[in-house]
Amino acid sequence: MLRKFAFLPFLLLIPVLAAYSEAETVQSEGISEDTSLYNMNIGLKVTGTESGDSLVNSYADKTVFSGRPVHLNLKGSNFKAAIQLTLFNTAAGGMVLLAQSTVFCRGDRDRVLSTVKSIPVNMGEKILFFPLGVLSAGEQDKYECLLEINITDHQQPVSARP
Amino acid sequence: MNDKTKERFFEQVYKEVFPVVMKVAYHITKNLPAAEDVCQEAFIKFYHRPMLFPNMEEAKYWLIRVVKNLGFNYLEHEKVKSRAFDKIKFEPSFTEETGEKNLMKQETVEQVSRALEQLPENLRAPIILREYGGMNYKEISKALGISESNVKIRIFRGREALEKLLPRGEVYVP
Amino acid sequence: MCPDLEILSTYYDDEIPETHRKEIEIHVSSCQKCQKILKEFENISGFMEQVPEPDFTASAGNVWDRISDSLEKDDVRQDFWHRKVWFSFPAAAAVAAVFIAVFSISVLSYYIGRNSTSAPVVSQELNLTDAKDYSQSVEQLFEDDTLDFVIPASDSFVHAGEPLLIREVDFKARRY
Numbered sequence: 033m034l035r036k037f038a039f040l041p042f043l044l045l046i047p048v049l050a051a052y053s054e055a056e057t058v059q060s061e062g063i064s065e066d067t068s069l070y071n072m073n074i075g076l077k078v079t080g081t082e083s084g085d086s087l088v089n090s091y092a093d094k095t096v097f098s099g100r101p102v103h104l105n106l107k108g109s110n111f112k113a114a115i116q117l118t119l120f121n122t123a124a125g126g127m128v129l130l131a132q133s134t135v136f137c138r139g140d141r142d143r144v145l146s147t148v149k150s151i152p153v154n155m156g157e158k159i160l161f162f163p164l165g166v167l168s169a170g171e172q173d174k175y176e177c178l179l180e181i182n183i184t185d186h187q188q189p190v191s192a193r194p
Numbered sequence: 195m196n197d198k199t200k201e202r203f204f205e206q207v208y209k210e211v212f213p214v215v216m217k218v219a220y221h222i223t224k225n226l227p228a229a230e231d232v233c234q235e236a237f238i239k240f241y242h243r244p245m246l247f248p249n250m251e252e253a254k255y256w257l258i259r260v261v262k263n264l265g266f267n268y269l270e271h272e273k274v275k276s277r278a279f280d281k282i283k284f285e286p287s288f289t290e291e292t293g294e295k296n297l298m299k300q301e302t303v304e305q306v307s308r309a310l311e312q313l314p315e316n317l318r319a320p321i322i323l324r325e326y327g328g329m330n331y332k333e334i335s336k337a338l339g340i341s342e343s344n345v346k347i348r349i350f351r352g353r354e355a356l357e358k359l360l361p362r363g364e365v366y367v368p
Numbered sequence: 369m370c371p372d373l374e375i376l377s378t379y380y381d382d383e384i385p386e387t388h389r390k391e392i393e394i395h396v397s398s399c400q401k402c403q404k405i406l407k408e409f410e411n412i413s414g415f416m417e418q419v420p421e422p423d424f425t426a427s428a429g430n431v432w433d434r435i436s437d438s439l440e441k442d443d444v445r446q447d448f449w450h451r452k453v454w455f456s457f458p459a460a461a462a463v464a465a466v467f468i469a470v471f472s473i474s475v476l477s478y479y480i481g482r483n484s485t486s487a488p489v490v491s492q493e494l495n496l497t498d499a500k501d502y503s504q505s506v507e508q509l510f511e512d513d514t515l516d517f518v519i520p521a522s523d524s525f526v527h528a529g530e531p532l533l534i535r536e537v538d539f540k541a542r543r544y
Binding site: 216229 | 373374377378381383408409411412413415416417418419420421422424427428430431432434435438439
């Protein structure tokens with residue numbers, strides 16, 4: 033029991049350091065007022081952390097305007113997540129993806145976590161969003177939930193996944 | 195748990211299980227380097243499990259399941275990379291025979307491969323485990339995490355689908 | 369009476385329980401239709417067997433070597449991580465303070481976002497500004513329909529910490 037708690041601050045370090053470096057990159061770029069049309073391909077993948085068993089593997093294409101959020105609701109039996117994904121153009125001509133999520137999780141403690149994360153993106157570059165965080169290696173019999181996000185030109189959406 | 199015990203068990207499992215998972219990986223990915231990568235990744239995951247399996251059998255079923263998933267993941271990524279699914283990756287260096295007999299053989303083999311590739315994953319996996327893994331229904335059900343009756347149904351449906359896709363009226367001559 | 373095709377398939381695989389196997393065997397021995405079907409199953413197995421396989425003996429050695437290389441690298445990394453955690457408590461405290469700060473800003477910006485109507489979030493952390501207004505006709509093209517994903521019943525989800533937003537290439541590099 034005690035050992036479990038000792039590791040907790042350690043686990044928190046990893047996402048914080050990652051988040052900090054992502055936030056810093058964005059601060060240096062201004063957001064442009066130009067709005068454009070994109071295709072956002074969103075894939076939800078729920079896989080067993082060890083076996084790799086695929087529980088859910090579904091994709092959706094959304095035509096989006098930069099600056100307009102795409103809303104997603106994920107519902108599992110012990111958690112709910114409300115996620116908003118928004119694309120922005122930057123003054124430098126690039127793009128930024130904003131992922132806002134509110135996650136309600138039942139467990140030994142009922143928890144609510146609300147965060148905003150951002151990352152610079154390029155067309156055709158696959159971005160991963162883990163709304164429940166990333167499980168440490170070797171977690172047994174657990175499922176990992178992740179969103180795969182791919183931004184493309186709205187005229188040529190990514191071809192249908194198998 | 196002792197490191198030495200872990201290592202010894204790992205070596206035992208590798209020796210016993212590598213041949214079957216390699217075979218399965220190859221028949222799913224149709225690519226030798228990819229099959230090797232898949233097996234490597236599976237065994238590394240196995241090594242990092244915090245607890246040992248109760249016995250060799252359980253370890254084997256688990257490894258087969260992971261290899262099957264990794265193999266199909268590889269295929270999915272390959273499909274996305276090359277949008278049109280045209281040529282089947284074959285390594286002709288394995289057929290040593292030459293001449294007409296070889297040509298006929300190549301044609302049938304390509305037809306089989308194409309037919310298998312058209313099967314959805316849930317029908318393809320059981321029949322691959324049966325025909326290439328030499329596993330019985332019970333073993334397949336444990337490896338795939340599905341009921342034995344499901345295994346039975348899927349193998350039958352797989353055969354039905356293949357039969358429609360394969361050349362008719364040609365009897366296999368050994 | 370001919371058995372179901374599925375039963376024939378099971379019989380072909382030698383998976384029929386002994387009690388019924390004899391019956392089917394007797395029937396098959398004198399039924400041309402069933403024999404033809406069994407022959408077709410044999411065809412399929414035969415064709416599958418014809419697919420050439422490379423020799424895997426070299427692979428066994430190659431893969432073993434690559435596994436031991438990879439495991440050796442990991443051990444070094446593990447030692448490295450342990451050192452970081454157990455010997456730098458002051459650093460850990462500082463980072464924890466940053467985490468709390470980041471978290472509160474995030475929560476704050478969430479609430480700001482919630483109250484605005486259509487525009488995205490103003491975030492102090494990120495220096496973003498509201499996008500400009502769109503004309504109504506354009507707005508009508510894109511409804512705010514929500515994508516609902518339901519994940520099959522499973523209580524195997526665990527809240528592992530803050531969400532992670534990362535490029536796939538960077539994530540894969542992290543793992544190995």
